[in-house]
Amino acid sequence: MGFSLAAVQGFFKVLCDDSRLRILQALGGGERSVSEILERTGLPQTLASFHLRILREAGVLAAERRGPFVYYRLAEPSLLNLLEACAKYAESMSDPKASKASPDFQWPPWARMCRMMGNRRR
């Protein structure tokens, strides 16, 4: 069948930015306040706020204010795992000879993967 063009396109457009990926990495360990995100990413406050909004509106992040602080977290923590998988793929792509990570790996069709993975949590 293929893939939904608009869905992937939007997804990638949101995630193809360095600042935004840094933010995601900073949220790997769990929920963080904006100030903590600033520390971890080194982004200027106003720029971080700009990108946080984009990520929030895309549904990637969830935000919650508690007192004076606003805490952000990954809406779906497994996103980082997907990113990791994409990174592996990208590395082997940019470096066609040495696909060390998984020399014989071919990503299976989604349906088969769901079957193989048992589609289970954890």
Next chain:
Amino acid sequence: MGFSLAAVQGFFKVLCDDSRLRILQALGGGERSVSEILERTGLPQTLASFHLRILREAGVLAAERRGPFVYYRLAEPSLLNLLEACAKYAESMSDPKASKASPDFQWPPWARMCRMMGNRRR
């Protein structure tokens, strides 16, 4: 550990464009000449040529001239499967309530997935 920021970023940047994704879809069935790609995507020749170069230089596509034609193909055909997986993820993300596709699915860490998938071909 997380993911290689630069790798994902570049990967997504190449794939976040509508024209380029259309080209990838057009190559799903296998190798195609530029003219065939034009037909299937509806892109103007010069624009397609522009994007084909980007995809080629990123290592996503491989090109081969035979006579007057240049044939393009996916360097790694399983890319479409990864895109499909990302599409599923994106759909459930933009639509947080109805993750119909896989209501209980969490992407596993890469290492575990390799284990579960047996890291095998086909």
Next chain:
DNA sequence: TTATCATATGAGTATACTTTTATATAAGCA
């Protein structure tokens, strides 16, 4: 209330990307 800290917004600028227009190269055929 005023002051302060935490975060967000808006306007303006800079930059990067996509698309178009015009032109070039490359191969095959008369």
Next chain:
DNA sequence: TGCTTATATAAAAGTATACTCATATGATAA
């Protein structure tokens, strides 16, 4: 050789995107 088809490149125009700077809002505490 000159002509036609297939594809690529370069420059210009258009558009989107990220970033900075100035300012605003929201919460708390004195």
